[in-house]
Amino acid sequence: ISWDVERGWHDAGVVPYGPIELDPAAMVLHYGQAIFEGLKAYRQADGSISSFRPHANAARFRSSARRMAMPEMPDELFLGSLAELVDVDRAWVPAAGGEESLYLRPFLFSTEAGLGVRPATEYRYLLIASPAGAYFTGGVRPVSVWLSTEYVRAAPGGTGAAKFAGNYAASLLAQAQAADEGCDQVVWLDALERRYVEEMGGMNLFFVVGEGEGAQLVTPELSGSLLPGITRDSLLQLAQDAGLAVAERRISTDEWEKKADSGEISEVFACGTAAVITPVGSVKHADGSFTVGGGATGPVTTMLRETLTGIQRGTVADPHGWMTTLVR
Numbered sequence: 001i002s003w004d005v006e007r008g009w010h011d012a013g014v015v016p017y018g019p020i021e022l023d024p025a026a027m028v029l030h031y032g033q034a035i036f037e038g039l040k041a042y043r044q045a046d047g048s049i050s051s052f053r054p055h056a057n058a059a060r061f062r063s064s065a066r067r068m069a070m071p072e073m074p075d076e077l078f079l080g081s082l083a084e085l086v087d088v089d090r091a092w093v094p095a096a097g098g099e100e101s102l103y104l105r106p107f108l109f110s111t112e113a114g115l116g117v118r119p120a121t122e123y124r125y126l127l128i129a130s131p132a133g134a135y136f137t138g139g140v141r142p143v144s145v146w147l148s149t150e151y152v153r154a155a156p157g158g159t160g161a162a163k164f165a166g167n168y169a170a171s172l173l174a175q176a177q178a179a180d181e182g183c184d185q186v187v188w189l190d191a192l193e194r195r196y197v198e199e200m201g202g203m204n205l206f207f208v209v210g211e212g213e214g215a216q217l218v219t220p221e222l223s224g225s226l227l228p229g230i231t232r233d234s235l236l237q238l239a240q241d242a243g244l245a246v247a248e249r250r251i252s253t254d255e256w257e258k259k260a261d262s263g264e265i266s267e268v269f270a271c272g273t274a275a276v277i278t279p280v281g282s283v284k285h286a287d288g289s290f291t292v293g294g295g296a297t298g299p300v301t302t303m304l305r306e307t308l309t310g311i312q313r314g315t316v317a318d319p320h321g322w323m324t325t326l327v328r
């Protein structure tokens, strides 16, 4: 689908996968106006194909577009594009009941040829699909994380709350540093004090703080510099449904380490569309390392994972009407 100032959204169509042509002066190549979304299509037991909260992805796509001075796509067009491609690619949606799904990647970028720095007046929207299995090889196992104090992903007033391509470019070096430190993932901290936990690469974070009646599921508040994850929002709801107290608040790396050491923080997990729910077992930083919950997967993590994946696969009731049928 194309967009320009005169015509708005136009020329929708499905074409065979292949290279695209871009003018060498296409503004995206120089000034980086590029945003995207990530969703999964799941085959249901009756053969229909559904997606999880695609209206929420459509809304986030519009808010990313607004931040990057790009055109905002209406829900009908966004949802319609998903349904149309999934219909064509129906055979690529894995069988019902397993871990697999069809990953959907909508994206929008500026195509206008021009060297002046200003919002482009021409854009292209594309949607590609790819069958997806488990995000981490080896199944659900606790991952190790590196607390990045040298680099930040996003700053107040910046682009961190948008699903903007440049945020991911900015995170690559720290991800490589995490790998050099022997860790699977980076945990990003706030830009100003480098003390408060924000999120992980591609995932939001949750902490189980306290025990028994006093236990609380804590996640960093939406600071403006972390991505408002749809899985994050859904888990806050599912936890409350299960009778767990939840809190969105700042949580410092000191609190994390102290309470993990004392056992007061018994579980930490990360969540996102691609990774679903992944436990965090160990943490490394410039001055040392610590483990969480003995490095094992905890009961709250397991319960929330089973509920969420059950809703997505149609084996658990969907009380909030989150599953949306794309094609019958």
Ligand code: PMP
Binding pocket: 038, 199, 200, 201, 202, 203, 204, 227, 228, 229, 230, 231, 232, 271, 272, 273, 274
């Ligand atoms: N944070 C970042 C930086 C991400 O890229 C993602 C994946 N979209 C998430 C969090 C999780 O968001 P969601 O649950 O909507 O997939």
